[in-house]
Amino acid sequence: VTDGAPRDDGRPLVDFDHHSPDFHRNRHAEWAELRRCPVAWNERHGGFWVVSGYDEVATVSREWETYSSRHTREPEDGVTWLGIAGIPRGRSIPTAGIAEVEGPVHVALRRIINTHLAPPAVARMRPLMEAAARWFLDDHVESGRMDLVLDYANPVPAILTMHLVGIPLDDWEHYADFFHATIAHRPGDPEFDRAVANYPTMLARLGEEAAARRADPGDDLLSALVRMDVDGRPLTDDELRSVLWNLVGGGLDTTTSLTALSLLHLGTHPELRAALVERPDLLPTATDEFLRFFSVNETLTRTVARDAELGGQCLARGDHLMLSWLSANRDPAVFERPDEVVLDRAPNPHLAFGVGRHRCIGMHLARTLFQVLVTEVLTRIPDYAVEPGATQRYAGNPELNGVVRMPVTFTPGPRLGPAERPF
Numbered sequence: 349v350t351d352g353a354p355r356d357d358g359r360p361l362v363d364f365d366h367h368s369p370d371f372h373r374n375r376h377a378e379w380a381e382l383r384r385c386p387v388a389w390n391e392r393h394g395g396f397w398v399v400s401g402y403d404e405v406a407t408v409s410r411e412w413e414t415y416s417s418r419h420t421r422e423p424e425d426g427v428t429w430l431g432i433a434g435i436p437r438g439r440s441i442p443t444a445g446i447a448e449v450e451g452p453v454h455v456a457l458r459r460i461i462n463t464h465l466a467p468p469a470v471a472r473m474r475p476l477m478e479a480a481a482r483w484f485l486d487d488h489v490e491s492g493r494m495d496l497v498l499d500y501a502n503p504v505p506a507i508l509t510m511h512l513v514g515i516p517l518d519d520w521e522h523y524a525d526f527f528h529a530t531i532a533h534r535p536g537d538p539e540f541d542r543a544v545a546n547y548p549t550m551l552a553r554l555g556e557e558a559a560a561r562r563a564d565p566g567d568d569l570l571s572a573l574v575r576m577d578v579d580g581r582p583l584t585d586d587e588l589r590s591v592l593w594n595l596v597g598g599g600l601d602t603t604t605s606l607t608a609l610s611l612l613h614l615g616t617h618p619e620l621r622a623a624l625v626e627r628p629d630l631l632p633t634a635t636d637e638f639l640r641f642f643s644v645n646e647t648l649t650r651t652v653a654r655d656a657e658l659g660g661q662c663l664a665r666g667d668h669l670m671l672s673w674l675s676a677n678r679d680p681a682v683f684e685r686p687d688e689v690v691l692d693r694a695p696n697p698h699l700a701f702g703v704g705r706h707r708c709i710g711m712h713l714a715r716t717l718f719q720v721l722v723t724e725v726l727t728r729i730p731d732y733a734v735e736p737g738a739t740q741r742y743a744g745n746p747e748l749n750g751v752v753r754m755p756v757t758f759t760p761g762p763r764l765g766p767a768e769r770p771f
């Protein structure tokens with residue numbers, strides 16, 4: 349990272365490549381350096397603004413009319429609407445049907461989806477969360493050994509996401525594997541390529557589910573989406589598939605990663621684990637602290653929709669911009685001891701779920717599910733020991749952080765049942 353020296357047109361210049369393994373390895377130090385100039389220009393990958401300060405990141409995500417999330421396949425009015433999913437945007441990434449639309453369609457979608465993800469709806473899902481967490485732990489609890497990612501933090505959110513949308517629970521493995529493999533590995537890696545090859549089949553399967561609900565609606569979210577009316581018309585098949593893809597993708601690897609990274613941290617910081625076992629009442633503040641600390645969705649992107657001033661810099665319509673939730677959440681101007689996990693941190697105005705119109709619509713589900721998953725582990729296998737050599741982290745995805753696999757050993761315990769799968 350350079351120090352923000354101005355270039356000819358006055359834009360303060362920084363130089364880094366967020367796709368390089370070196371940047372990824374040292375990213376906390378790199379972001380601290382970048383925050384010295386919280387809005388700066390990087391000429392790599394076609395040129396983009398990098399926004400790293402807390403206030404500036406919050407402004408960008410609140411002012412959605414100026415900093416647009418739109419994605420279009422072709423430029424419109426001379427502007428390439430980049431969407432939110434990275435610079436450069438991977439060609440295999442489809443448009444996110446909720447996160448990358450603006451205006452009346454976005455508002456209508458949020459209204460409908462929110463009824464299925466607001467706190468009362470999440471409370472109704474809690475018994476399923478607990479049953480699924482117990483079931484997947486039961487599978488291994490007598491053996492004293494399991495993989496806390498592959499056997500636990502990956503399947504449970506997948507089951508909940510299937511339930512939320514209203515698609516068959518037995519399909520969970522296809523979706524969980526797809527998102528875990530394509531987020532954890534980089535394009536060109538055999539695991540990534542294997543998983544991505546399944547994309548057309550899965551999209552077609554979602555299309556079939558949607559068609560079945562059009563013919564025979566129920567009371568699930570998918571039925572509400574096929575019935576919905578946007579400006580006097582239903583969603584097109586393309587729109588519907590991309591909303592479903594966004595919901596399934598949003599629900600899957602995010603909560604998995606938050607849970608996995610937190611259990612890894614607790615497994616390697618005995619004093620924090622002991623504190624949480626002794627005082628379960630700390631779990632609500634600890635949840636937001638782990639959200640802040642890991643910011644599993646580390647960065648996203650926007651397109652400048654109209655000329656604007658931000659952090660003393662002049663941004664022009666059509667400019668691309670990367671915002672770092674991770675950097676905002678470690679900004680020492682807002683958080684004391686930002687690089688430490690403080691289980692009882694309050695207030696904790698972190699931006700891990702974004703802020704403004706596009707704020708995470710799954711945040712209540714994510715928080716509750718995280719708490720159910722962590723509680724089940726800390727009460728049933730509290731002495732789990734992480735096998736550090738066998739734990740593998742994500743390969744360096746600049747947008748999402750997480751753990752590929754995390755084998756642990758523990759004192760075996762009894763199954764809690766039931767013997768038959770209860771969901």
Ligand code: HEM
Binds near residue numbers: 512594598600645
């Ligand atoms: C730890 C868990 C999670 C994290 C850290 C997270 C993070 C985020 C962030 C940062 C955004 C804002 C995007 C933006 O401003 O462009 C977002 C949006 C979104 N999230 Fe989450 N998310 C999580 C869990 C979930 C879950 C469980 C679901 C679904 C069940 C979900 C579905 C969505 C959707 C649909 C959006 C787009 C909302 C919109 O644009 O209106 N997320 N999420």
